[in-house]
Amino acid sequence: MRLATVFILTLLLSGCTDDDQPVKDPYAFETPSNFPSPVYTFENNPVSKRGVELGQMLFYDPVLSLDSSIACANCHQQAVAFSDPVHRFSRGVDDAAGFRNAPAIQNMAFQNNFFWDGGVKHLDFVPINAVTSKIEMAETLEHVVYKLNRSSFYPQKFKAAFGGDEITSQQMLYALSQFMNLMISANAKYDKYVRGDEHLTAEEAEGLELFENKCRVCHATDLFTDDSFRNNGLDASFEKDSGRERITEFEGDRGKFKVPGLRNVALTSPYMHDGRFNTLQQVLDHYASNVKNSETLDPVLKQGESLGIRLSEQEKLKLIAFLNTLSDNEFTHDKRFANPFVK
Ligand code: HEC
Ligand code: HEC
Incomplete structure (x- = not known):
């Protein structure tokens, strides 16, 4: 009895689980295996x-x-x-x-x-x-x-x-x-799928394939952004907010905005820099049939005479099913990020 307790205690104190996996330090910065390298200057300000x-x-x-x-x-x-x-x-x-x-x-x-x-x-x-x-x-x-x-x-x-x-x-x-x-x-259903721990449904998998073909150019890597500025055709003129041009004062940047990462996107409505859309359906309706032409419209969305991304109603539903797999319940409930003043 005694011996067993001591044994378990030693196990706990030595920081090992029964698979001999070291227990993770919840305050150590770790790059998820499917992410690119971080760019933050940790050498000046390490995480503690x-x-x-x-x-x-x-x-x-x-x-x-x-x-x-x-x-x-x-x-x-x-x-x-x-x-x-x-x-x-x-x-x-x-x-x-x-x-x-x-x-x-x-x-x-x-x-x-x-x-x-x-x-x-x-x-x-x-x-x-x-x-x-x-x-x-x-x-x-x-x-x-x-x-x-x-x-x-x-x-x-x-x-x-x-x-x-x-x-x-x-x-x-x-x-x-x-x-x-x-x-x-980095713990959404999508990540578990990428790491081989979970399956996508047929609809989600078809949505992912559509996403790879039609969206990944801009919403790139597993961060779902290429960190660039682009005009995705929301408007034809930009008096209200000229976006990137405000910073660079370069006309060619008029109406360009940062490509947002799409993690947890099912939770983050309203959408776009001005929150004009309330649902993912509205976002996809935009890409499929409301893309507006202008000097700076991204070439990806301007193929010959036709603007936007061709999507059937069924394809939109599949894309939405896929986007839902980016919701990370652990992240939104993680106590390390919760309000420390309410106990
Ligand atoms: C040409 C590049 C490009 C392509 C292709 C593209 N997007 Fe976007 N996306 C953007 C940009 C830029 C924004 C932000 C625009 C703004 O707010 O002015 C955006 C915004 C979004 C948003 C809103 C996110 C938020 O947090 O507000 C969603 C959702 C989205 N895109 C999904 C998609 C899907 C799904 C596809 C494929 C059907 C797609 N995008 C294709 C560039 C692109
Ligand atoms: C009144 C609402 C408001 C408050 C308060 C606020 N923010 Fe923000 N935050 C915004 C808005 C709006 C933007 C986008 C601004 C823009 O694009 O011009 C933003 C952008 C950001 C971004 C950039 C995200 C990205 O992907 O570009 C970070 C990081 C951020 N805020 C952190 C903070 C921190 C830290 C604080 C407290 C010190 C804070 N915010 C307080 C509204 C707020």
């Missing part, structure tokens, strides 16, 4: 448990906003892969209306361009935009750091994560990046 947990607190803490009314998590909700299920255009402090739809946050360590127009080139800089934007949190970095230094618990948490006696804005940005870097979604 303390850093991630601190980032988690900051992400859910409205202290980052001017009047303590809005946290990152207001616009980026875990249940829907950290997108915004309610607002077509995001809403910030004082209910200020933004002009874009809040994208999902997932697999950020693999991404080179942030925001729909690629206005930010490094994950560490994203929160600066969010905190200081008048239509988001309307604060200043200096004042947020001042408030954090005054708090009853943050100084000690920052010290434990980064050392030093005073919280700096860089430490705050690093903690948020560590948290977002760990937010990897």
Whole structure:
């Protein structure tokens, strides 16, 4: 009896399961086998448990906003892969209306361009935009750091994560990046299929084949984006939002937007940079019959005289069945990413 207990304890302490597999450190960054290599600069800011947990607190803490009314998590909700299920255009402090739809946050360590127009080139800089934007949190970095230094618990948490006696804005940005870097979604039914652990239904498999032929050019790799900017024919003119042109001031970029990754896409409605579509059916109706011509329309969607992607109603249903296999229930329920202030 005794001996058995000791044996089990030793097993647990040595970090081994009965298959002799080392127990995974839930706070170690690991690239899923079907993903490309990460691009984040981990050499400056490695992921650590303390850093991630601190980032988690900051992400859910409205202290980052001017009047303590809005946290990152207001616009980026875990249940829907950290997108915004309610607002077509995001809403910030004082209910200020933004002009874009809040994208999902997932697999950020693999991404080179942030925001729909690629206005930010490094994950560490994203929160600066969010905190200081008048239509988001309307604060200043200096004042947020001042408030954090005054708090009853943050100084000690920052010290434990980064050392030093005073919280700096860089430490705050690093903690948020560590948290977002760990937010990897790679356990959807699709991933289990790719790794040979699960089968797709006939409909899902046919949907995948259609996807490979008609969508993968742009929604490439298992991140489902080629990280490029393209015009997928939503509009013929771009007065409201010229997309990538706002950043490059190059006419040839007018109306181009970042190709979004499609993980958890069944959960992240509304769709497109302006949230104009509520359902995947509407998205596919767009590609099949509403693609609009313009100077910058992507050549893939302009084959001779015909615009868009030819899709029958049945093919649309198969594609939707496939897109549903990208939902990752583990990601949307992962306690490491949940609100740490509600126990
Ligand atoms: C008021 C709503 C709102 C708040 C608050 C907010 N965001 Fe966002 N977030 C957005 C919108 C809208 C975009 C897209 C902006 C654009 O494309 O111009 C975005 C984009 C992002 C992106 C880029 C995702 C991608 O794939 O390009 C990240 C990362 C992000 N936010 C993280 C954060 C963090 C961290 C915070 C808190 C410090 C935060 N957000 C606060 C609305 C919000
Ligand atoms: C020519 C490149 C291209 C092709 C081909 C393409 N897409 Fe897209 N897709 C985009 C771009 C760019 C966007 C974002 C456009 C915007 O918001 O202005 C997008 C957006 C989407 C969205 C919205 C995602 C979100 O988070 O809002 C879905 C869903 C989608 N595409 C599915 C598909 C499917 C399914 C196919 C194949 C039938 C397909 N796409 C083919 C470039 C493409």
